[in-house]
Amino acid sequence: MFKLNTLTAAIMAALCGNALALDDPLALELTEEDSTELRTLATPTPVTSGATLVKAAPTAAERTARAYQGWLNQINKPYANQLASGNGTGVTVGVVDSGLQVSHPALRGRVQATYNAFTGGTDVTDQMGHGTHVSGIIAGSTTSGGLLEGVAPGAKLVMAKVFTTGSSSSVTIGKGIDWVVNVQKAPILSLSLGSSAAAMQSNIQNAVTKGTLITAALGNDGRASGSWPAAFAKASWAKGQIIAVGALDANNRRASFSNYDPTLANWTVFAPGVNVASSYSTPYAQNSYAYMSGTSMATPVVAGQAALIKSNWNFLPATDIAQIIFQSATHLCSDPVSAAVCAARKTPDSMYGWGLVNVGASLQPIGNLNVGTKTGAKVNFAGSSLASSKAGLASGLKGTKTLAVDKFNRAFVVYLSSAVSSSTVKTSATPTAAASTVSANGVKFSAEYAESTLVQNLWSNTEATSSNKLGKMSYSFSNDRGTSYGFGTGGTAASFFGLQSTGFAPLSLNGEGSRFSAPYFELAESATHFGYGSTLKNGTIVRFGMVSQNSANASSLLNLSAPVIARSLATMELQKNFGDVTGIMTIGRLQEDNSVLGMTGSGALGLGARASTSFVTLAGSVPIAPKSHFSAMATLGRTAAYENASSSLIDGASASSSMAWSLGLARQDILRDGDQLGFTLSMPLKTTSGSMQVTTAVAQSQEDGSLQYATQSLNLRPTGTQRDLELAYSTPMRLGGRLTALAQVKLQPGHDASAPTQFGLGVRYVHGF
Incomplete structure (x- = not known):
């Protein structure tokens, strides 16, 4: 004989004192102060569910409901107003119980179909209140x-009435189950009933075969064994589609009456089941509400949770929905361990199974989020990054979003801005360095030793610290026949090429004096350079050179799975003096592998491309007063179109243009012999035209879970224009060496119109020997 899993004493208490009719004054006494203890559920970021969890305040009606229904907060259920259409809409839940009041205000419009297993008709008048209460919870x-x-206020109900008293036969209940499964085809079945003997196995097996998810009460005998049909959960034929449900009190401890079953732990969760408020109706108390206790009350909580999951991702099979409920549950432990130890356990507890159902967590990603690409590849979003170049190439991606799927193929919206940064390397502080310079007989030598450098690897999100190693080195030699040679490491090409090599560029503290050379040299960070120069009969100096960088110079060396970055630059330079005026023209070609104008990516934003940029740079210096010079530089570049060979959201880009310019003033012997003052106004390298093609997942099929894609073209021209102002002063020291001070202002850094202005101050001491 089957019976309903509700405590009779609790029903009587509800009838005697806790039932609230709509016109009962108690239902109208709630004030705003009464709801201040309600816990507001935060909207998770940066991802939102496939049905879009919106930042919406709960309605007044929802706040009122939670004043009576603390159990909704206990299971971490978002307000229905925050779930939008993902509140159970489109999902049918079957209930096999004592019937319900179809016209109940809380259930009005929720009931899709009814069946009376005794008569075969549609009259499901609830004579016990149990079915109406269970239905309201769902x-x-x-x-x-x-x-x-209820948990899923947008869901539809189909009710099979199989009880008129506290017990019923397995034949009658079997008819109700078959009607829900075979006729109504409900994907979820809630069974707040149980028996001490196995029965209705064929009906339950049929439901499993039809793909139905079943939530079943463990029973109210306070024993360490579950009642049937919950006990069928461990059968191999159940395929993980039966969830056994126990009851908790308000303190998240097992209710004294609730059964548990160590043999069912792998398929068990617990939910609130003590003094649960919900709708209630009998022929003598219609349109009412009551507090009731029992595993009967806990079971529909889980059914409602399943409806929310199904509403957001309709394609999910019953086995996946069950696993999502299990894996998102809050662990509870029957042995005396700390909360941290309990939460860290990955296996079910012998009493509590997977623990307390956590609705909010079940609507958020489980496992890694993988970004879908149009090739069908799935790439871990957590391992994706795009390090934007100084030219602002990644600015268009910051407002772009796509869909990523978790381990159950559920789509969530992710914003690419969280994976896009403005540089490839960051330092924790300005490195302390010792430098030495030698200049004699046409030989120039400079070396810089970094004392402490902190490098951030964007692909692995790890940091590596190196100390006391050679940071930069340059060497050049010239003879009286006008022949010169130069080489160096650490990105010191400006010591041989460009205006800085002539000594006329305004001084700079932070190494950015190279802004008066072609800025494309700087894109090959930490590069090695080789150069050869020759003086023609007309006095023109011709220089040829090569700059090369590979992964051994890049931070990606810290992560062997990172893309190999290689850059090489071939250049020819002409320098001509017209009296006191010095002019330089530089032409070159920059070749980059897995990088575009210094921009690098990995994972879903990987750049598997070979990019080629041709450029021409004009620079010059002219004296404007004794010991004063005016300098200028302008450069134009053209990057060829490319296609991306990586499994990435980035398809490629059209041809693009870039430019930069600098203006500077330099003055010597201002306050004392040998001091220098430099002022620079510049616009760093900026992309001025071009577009990037990006294909993102924009929708997920609710039939099979497949992703749908759309391609968009992003303008590569950044939103703003960076301008740098720098004032530097250098003076010789009495004990030898030079002291240099710098003040710098960067407007719209990164060519980002919304970026705040940056200010910088610095002091540097260099001693020559």
């Missing part, structure tokens, strides 16, 4: 005047 709604709310 799909009660405040939208039609209801006082209380």
Whole structure:
């Protein structure tokens, strides 16, 4: 004989004192102060569910409901107003119980079909209140005047009445189950009933075969064994589609009456089951609400949770929904361990199984989020990054979003801005360095030793610290026949090429004096350079050179799975003096592998491309007063179109243009012999035209879970224009060496119109020997 899993004493208490009719004054006494203890559920970021969890304040009706329904907060259920259409809409839940009041304010419009297993008709008048209470827990709604709310207020109910008293036969209940599964084809079945003997196995097996998810009560005998049909969960034929449900009190401890079963731990969760408020109706108390206790009350909580998951991702099979409920549950432990130890356990507890159901967590990603690409590849979003070049190439991606899927193929919206940064390397502080310079007989030598450098690897999100190693070195030699040679490491090409090599560029503290050379040299960070120069008969100096960088110079060396970055630059330079005026023209070609104008990516934003940029740079210096010079530089570049060979959201880009310019003043012997003052106004390298093609996942099929894609073209021209102002002063020291001070202002850094202005101050001491 089957019976309902509700405590009779609790029903009587509800009838005697806790039932609230709509016109009962108790239902109208709630004030705003009464709801201050309600816990507001935060909207998770940066991802939102496939049905879009919106930042919406709960309605007044929802706040009122939670004043009576603390159990909704206990299971971490978002307000229905935050779930939008993902509140159970489109999902049918089957209930096999004592019937319900179809016209109840909390259930009005929620009931899709009814069946009376005794008569074969549709009259499901609830004579016990149990079925109405269970139904309200699943799909009660405040939208039609209801006082209380269910877990999935947008879901539809199909009710099979199989009880008129506290017990019924397996044949009658079997008819109700078959009607829900075979006729109504409900994907979720809630069974707040149980028996001490196995029965209805064929009906339950049929439901499993049809793909139905079943939530079943463990029973109210306070023993260490579950009742049937919950006990069928461990059968191999159940395929993980049966969830056994126990009851918790308000303190998240097993209710004294609730059964548990160590043999069912792998398929068990617990939910609130003590003094649960929900809709209630009998022929003598219609349109009412009551507090009831039992595993009967816990079971529909889980059914409602399953409806929310199904509403957001309709394609999920019952086995996946069950696993999501299990894996998102809050662990509870029957042995005396700390909360941290309990939460860290990955296996079910012998009493509590997977623990307390956590609705909010079940609607958020489980496992890694993988970004879908149009090739069908899935790439871990957490391992994706795009380090934007100084030219602002990644600015268009910051407002772009795509869909990423978790381990159950559920799509979530992710914003690419969280993976896009403005540089490839960051330092924790300005490195302390010792430098030496030698200049004699046409030989120039400079070396810089970094004392402490902190490098951030964007692909592995790890940091590596190196100390006391050679940071930069340059060497050049010239003879009286006009022949010169130069080489160096650490990105010191400006010591041989460009205006800085002539000594006329305004001085700079932080190494950015190279802004008066072609800025494309700087894109090959930490590069090695080789150069050869020759003086023609007309006095023109011709220089040829090569700059080369590979992964051994890049931070990606810290992560062997990172893309190999290689850059090489071939250049020819002409220098001509017209009296006191010095002019330089530089032409070159920059070749980059897995990089475009210094921009690098990995994972879903990987750049598997070979990019080629041709450029021409004009620079010059002219004296404007004794010991004063005016300098200028302008450069134009053209990057060829490319296609991306990586499994990436980035398809490629059209041809693009870039430019930069600098103006500077330099003055010597201002306050004392040998001091220098430099002022520079510049615009760093900026992309001025071009577009990037990006294909992102924009929708997920609710039929099979496949992703749908759309391609968009992003303008590569950044939103702003960076301008740098720098004032530097250098003076010789009495004990030898030079002291240099710098003040710098960067407007719209990164060519980002919304970026705040940056200010910088610095002091540097260099001693020559």
